[in-house]
Amino acid sequence: MEKIRKKIMLVDDDAVILKIGRQFLKEDYEVFPIPSAAKMFEVLEEVIPDLILLDIVMPEIDGIEALRRLKADSRFERIPVIFVTAIGDDQSVFDHLKIGAYSNLTKPYTAEELLNRVENCLNDFLPDIPETKEEMEERPVILAIDDAPDILRMVQLLLKDKYKVHTLADPAKLKELLTDLTPDMFLLDYSMPELSGFDLIPIIRSFPKHYDTPIVFLTSVKSADFFNVAVRLGACDYIIKPIKVDVLREKVARHMKA
Numbered sequence: 001m002e003k004i005r006k007k008i009m010l011v012d013d014d015a016v017i018l019k020i021g022r023q024f025l026k027e028d029y030e031v032f033p034i035p036s037a038a039k040m041f042e043v044l045e046e047v048i049p050d051l052i053l054l055d056i057v058m059p060e061i062d063g064i065e066a067l068r069r070l071k072a073d074s075r076f077e078r079i080p081v082i083f084v085t086a087i088g089d090d091q092s093v094f095d096h097l098k099i100g101a102y103s104n105l106t107k108p109y110t111a112e113e114l115l116n117r118v119e120n121c122l123n124d125f126l127p128d129i130p131e132t133k134e135e136m137e138e139r140p141v142i143l144a145i146d147d148a149p150d151i152l153r154m155v156q157l158l159l160k161d162k163y164k165v166h167t168l169a170d171p172a173k174l175k176e177l178l179t180d181l182t183p184d185m186f187l188l189d190y191s192m193p194e195l196s197g198f199d200l201i202p203i204i205r206s207f208p209k210h211y212d213t214p215i216v217f218l219t220s221v222k223s224a225d226f227f228n229v230a231v232r233l234g235a236c237d238y239i240i241k242p243i244k245v246d247v248l249r250e251k252v253a254r255h256m257k258a
Helices: 015-025 037-044 063-072 090-098 111-124 133-137 149-159 171-177 197-205 224-233 245-257
Strands: 007-011 030-034 051-055 081-085 103-106 141-145 164-168 185-189 215-219 237-240
Touching (some): 007 037, 037 051, 051 111, 090 149, 103 245, 111 245, 141 149, 141 171, 171 197, 185 245, 197 224, 215 245
Parallel strands (some): 081 103, 141 185, 185 215
16 A cells, blocks of 8 residues: 655745755655745645645745744644744744744755754654643653753743653752652753853762763753763763754654663
8 A cells, every 4th residue: 555645835935945845855745835825825725734844034924924824723723834944043943933833944955954854843743632631741851951041941842742841940949859850851051150060960860860860961062072071970962052953852852762
């Protein structure tokens, strides 16, 4: 029996981008190239895709407004949307996540980048059947510690579909928090006032139940020396800031299963 191909809508007012995107995707997916958001809503009356790749800068209805309309319609609100844009700064990505985008894909992109982002999204996205309360309770628990509220909010938005994410902006409160909370993974900012991420590792390891709980650093430091010290102290990996959606998801999933 032939495998059912997932449907992807590629929405962009640039005919060249539509042609390139379709060329990259057509071998693995059923692709619907669409030249405008207005036309997308017409096609949605006939076809419900598994994913929408949505340009942001378009005439009449831009990608931001189109996403808001999708999320406001119960028929389309669960369709994952990846913004395709030339703007890839941290604040823009964060703003797009807040209104419901799965992630950003920055133009120009390669075939590998597009296919990886699409595959990760389709693998990650929640099924149509809601989880039971028991299933929700069984989700792994992540504690993210960072003195930057925007980073904590971004981590929550990126991981909340698969994990119960707790956040802590004041590292001095970690020991008290761990008397009541038992995370399955820690995401630690390295550079924080008063207590650094390195200072927090001995606190975490002082709890017998966290002797081998995975610790992943969030850091802008890119030196091998930093990672060597982190590993000696008990970390298993690190993620470079600005945080990339796929890198965070992949590393969390990998170490959570280890």
